[in-house]
Amino acid sequence: MDKQSRMELRRKAGLRDLPKPNVKVLGPEYAMSFACLNCKTSNMRHFDIDPCDYPDSIxxxxxxxLAINVGRHFKPPKKTDNAQWKKVEYLIxxxxxxxxxxxxxxxxxxxKASYPKTLAEAKxxxxKYKRQSVQVAL
Ligand SMILES: [Zn+2]
Incomplete structure (x- = not known):
């Protein structure tokens, strides 16, 4: 019997001070952002597959x-922030x-290196990090 089932049994037996079972599911925390350079939008997507098997683009x-997979930590600039979107495009x-x-x-x-804040920094x-770049099919 796994830990979760045991906890569930104990809970049913009335031991209410037990912590809630920590169910590990591939939830929204594994959602990736897909950034579209054309319309300057970013969409979160979650797939029921291993995060490393997520598509490179949708x-x-x-x-x-084409919207490019920019991972879990991408913070999209405002739609009107052309300078920032130019930087994002340049990086991608x-x-x-x-x-x-x-x-x-x-x-x-x-x-961990931080990503550049401006297009000038991005250049x-x-x-500097050319060797860590990846192939992007645009
Ligand atoms: Zn678009």
Whole structure:
């Protein structure tokens, strides 16, 4: 019998102070964002498959163009924020789809690099981390 069933039995037996069972399901926390550069929208999608098997792109539900999988941590700019969307487009076209990028440090070990805040910063970023870029079919 697994832990959850045992807890459920104990709960039924009246031991009410037990913690609620922590049911692990692939829920919305495994939703990925898909960004469409054409209409500047981002849509969260959840699939009942392993997150690493999620598609690299989907058809944009708004304009039917290609929407790129930009992972779980993408924060879409406002639709009207052209400068930020230009930066996002630049990054994606250079193979940076908001995957985790590591900064190599010999002294303190690797750490997570933050994504650039501006297009100007993005131009240095794609050069600096070129080896960590991925293939993006646009
Ligand atoms: Zn679109």
């Amino acid at each position: 058809e944009c539900p708004v304009c039917n163009n 076209k250079h193979g940076f789809v908001f995957q985790t990028i590591f900064e190599r440090r010999d002294d303190t070990g690797d750490y 240095d970023f794609v050069v």
